[in-house]
Amino acid sequence: MIYEIRVYEASDGNAEAMKARFRNEVAKRFFPSHGIELLGVFETPDDASRLTYLTRFKSEDDRARAWAAFGADPAWRAVKAATETNGPLLKTQTVSVLSPALAGLLLA
Template identity: 30%
Template sequence: MIHQLRIYEIFESSKAAFHVRFRDHAARLMRQHGFSIRAMWETATEGRTEFVYLLEWPDEAAMTARWADFMADEEWNRIKEETGADRPLVGAIEDRVLWLVDYSPTI
């Protein structure tokens, strides 16, 4: 099992719209595509607001395949276009794959 840490820069001016889109659309569609969202957070560092979430995957092949399916999803692409047409909802995106070390407590 592996985990994936995603960090999105979000903007104060569009933060509410971002959360609506993620909560009402992205998270739902991700679950339909086999994503296991373990937790979500918001944080602020040095003048930057971030939305952070943790995914759990059985292996890298599943992660790659499910992301490809999600990114090709017609409904998701339509929603992304409609909700981000007048202003960007996300800036920089960081993506990290995490492998547990043998002495880590299980999550």
């Protein structure tokens, strides 16, 4: 399994719009249709402009295919364009791809 942590930082004044788009469109509509398994979504208590989420994929190939399909989806592009008429919602995005280091180790 491949895990991925993404941290989004909203552009100035767009934290709520970024979170709403993620919650209402990305997580519910686009991730499931492209095979992106969302494991959790987190906020940083002292920084409302950040949104962190964790995803899981069967393999690196599946991860690459899923993100390519998501990015090329015309419906996603339309939603993105419609929600960014006043400029981008994201200031920065950080991606960390993780693969298990100790197979079979379960943490309680």
